[in-house]
Amino acid sequence: MRPDGLPHKRPHFDNWQRSPPVSTEPPKPPEPLTGGVKYKLSDHCTLVMWKGDIVxxxxxxxxxxxxxxxxxKVNAGLGINGAIHRAAGPRLADAGAKLPDMAPQGVKCVIGAAVVTRAFNLKVSRVIHAVAPVYQERDDASPRDLNSAYRSALELANxxxxxxxxxxxxxxxxYGYPYDEAAEIALTQCLRNHGDIREVHFVLKEQDYYDTWLDEAKRIFKC
Incomplete structure (x- = not known):
């Protein structure tokens, strides 16, 4: 329950331990970007919100x-990470496999950290791989690790x-993180740690994510 008495905005797929059914249908074409709502992070940095496909x-x-x-392990997985790997092509996973181990058993990036590779078939220059936590209610590690994942990605980008x-x-x-809590952490880290970055963009695929990020931005930036 939030301090204002309202329930947290939860993901529709509550049982994150069980993978969703695998579809046999061909992947849909990427959804075009819409929105482009802008907020000022500093004199030199703008925050931009989009709805659509990040790839x-x-x-x-x-x-x-x-x-x-x-x-x-910085390899292809489910959700947005899987979509990025599919769009970038198999060389992205190969590049991840060649990264030095951070921990035993082939761990290439620990929770809360970030590493970088080329982007291959994507139109951007780089992919920054940030490992965020699975949400655990009443566990201080979840917000700590999510803050760290955003901060690590921004610091590496700089x-x-x-x-x-x-x-x-x-x-x-x-991963089950309540939308509003995740949005607050994300936007606060971008405000504090954008450094020399000129533009920070968020691309949210689901309408409820997009609406929540806009609501949190209005609250944080008081506009």
Whole structure:
């Protein structure tokens, strides 16, 4: 329950431990980007909100990066991460496999951290792979790790000279994070840690994600 007494906005797929049914239908074409609502993060940085498919987002192909909600082995998975890997092609997973291990058993990126690879068939220059947590209610690690995942992605983007970065709703959906809490963390980290980035974009595939991110942006930026 939120401090204002309202329930948290939960994902429709509550049982995140069980994978959704695998479809035999061919994948649908990417949904075009709509919206483009802008907010000012600082004198040099703009926040932009879109609804649609993150895989088609790009700016200049040189200083732009998509953030993939990655798993610890930085390979193809479900949801947005899987869509990014499909669009980028198999070389993205190959690049992830070649990253140095951060931990035993082939862990390429620990929870709350981020690593970077080329983007291959995507139109952006890089993919930043950030590992966000599975939501656990009454566990302080969940907000700590989600804050860390966003902060790590932004700090890595700045070190890489990225000027345009794009996020999805990390930890939502299958990972079970309440939309409003996740949006507050995401937007707060972008406000605090955008550094030299010129534009921070969010592409939200689901309408309820998009609406929640807009609501949280209006609250945080008081507009």
């Amino acid at each position: 088609i987002w790009h700016v200049d192909g040189q200083t732009d990066a998509i953030v993939a909600p990655a798993n610890k 070190r890489e000279g990225v000027k345009y970065i794009c996020f999805a709703a990390m930890s939502c959906g299958l």
